Amino acid sequence: MLPLSDEQLRAIGAAIDALDSRARAAEHWRLGWWAMVASWELSPPSVLWCLSTETHFVVCGGGGWRTLGYDPARLADTRWAQYVDTVEDVDRSETITGENIAAGTGFVAFENVYRHADGRGRSRIRWAASPRHEGHAVARGVIL
Secondary structure (H helix, E strand, C coil), rough: CCCCCHHHHHHHHHHHHHHHHHHHHHHHHHHHHHHHHHHHHHHCCCCEEEEECCCCECCCCCCCHHHHHCCCHHHHHHHHHHHHHHHHHHHHHHHHHHCCCCCCCEEEEEEEEEEEECCEEEEEEEEEEEEEEECEEEEEEEEE
16 A cells, blocks of 8 residues: 555545535534524414425424414424415415515515414414525414
């Protein structure tokens, strides 16, 4: 086995540094996500949040879901439109998010009415949603 040249050793060191840098970035992202989720989970019972695709919830949390009678863990992979009170509200929400979020024009605020899990109550929710990134949007809602 031949000894490695200084140039080869520098290249190996640079590759290790690059891997270490990516690992640190991934860990920072993971901790940032955890901190965001934790802060939202500690919010008042009127606050709810979700990560969603154009049509489905991916993950949901916050006390607001429980205020409406839903278990946030059971909302994953369900269509968000099934919880919205009227077809008009669904259409309006899709139009607003389609024009703003999907176009990447920045944060968008809108309101819609969600049915309570027992079917008897209704609550107006004011949403603030992020632009879509890789097919996903993050939204935070406040029950009014």
